Amino acid sequence: MRLPRLGLGCMNLSHAYGVPPSEDEGLAVLRAALDGGVTHLDTATLYGGGRNEQLVGLAIAGRRDEVVLASKCGMAQVDGVKVIDARPDTVRHQVDASLKRLGVDHIDLYYLHRWDKKVPVGESVAALAEAVDAGKIGAIGLSEVSVATLRAAQEAAPIAAVQNEYSLWSRNPELGMLEATRDDGIALVAFSPIARGFLGDSVGDPELLVEKDIRRNMPRFQPDNWPGNAALLPAWRALAAEAGCTPAQLALAWLRSRGEHVVPIPGTTNIDHLRENVGALSITVDPALLERAGALINTGTVSGARYAPGPAREVDAETFE
DSSP states (O other), X not given: OOOOSOOEEOGGGTSSBSSOOOHHHHHHHHHHHHHTTOOEXXXXXXXXXXXXXXXXXXXXXXXXXXXXXXXXXXXXXXXXXXXXXXXXXXXXXHHHHHHHHHTOSOEEEEEESSOOTTSOHHHHHHHHHHHHHTTSEEEEEEESOOHHHHHHHHTTSOOOEEEEEOBTTBOGGGGTHHHHHHXXXXXXXXXXXXXXXXXXXXXXXXXXXXXXXXXXGSGGGSTTTHHHHHTTHHHHHXXXXXXXXXXXXXXXXXXXXXXXXXEEOOBOSOHHHHHHHHHXXXXXXXXXXXXXXXXHSSTTTSOSOSSOHHHHHHOOSOOOO
């Protein structure tokens, strides 16, 4: 599947980073994205308990043909609690529910948001293949999976995209998924490409993050790791200045240099930041400077694990020791 080289992750318009913007503010961001040429929108059943899909549906009403629309199943809020359930009947139900919330008759790319480890991945993917055959979805994706799980899924149906976290400070796809997706002609969709704001130099003091911001529980933002990570930022800012771009743009330029099949989907609630991210498509950064960026911020220089132990058990992607 050929995706635009930059998308918009819509999660934080409804979910995960504290109090979300109002509906009007969220719609303004989404419409600014479409007006600015960002036509790949990524949402999910989970986000805001379905509210994010509803918001995206409102934004694309009358503009459906402009959009490469992606959503996800297999992880949802049930009575306010996150539940991973990818049994075939659940997958079928969630496909139909996503279509209804989005107000569309088909979704271009539909992911299994998490591999439900109680269910063989091939069974979940086979249910998604039924939805392809029925014209409800155009292509199947997987999220936060390993190469082994990708291979098992491919035995059930073609996989068009894998969405895993990938940025300078989260290099897990380099443990095999970057190569596997490239070799198989699969899009590698990189979520959190600006490292949850860190590489955009927008976090400041994590202690000041609002109560329900998920970063408060992520090891890299906690007091035992944050000082070491923050110490990388002065040199990071200097590299961006040398490149003639913003820190966020440098992060996106590095990621796009990893392969034509790599598609970053930065999220934002701010129209100025949205335009800044789009600007990364038109900048050229010297490969030697990108190499220096990779040497500055990488698995060896960043302090802390990607997730706390509980959330880490939910994902299947390769992990550094």
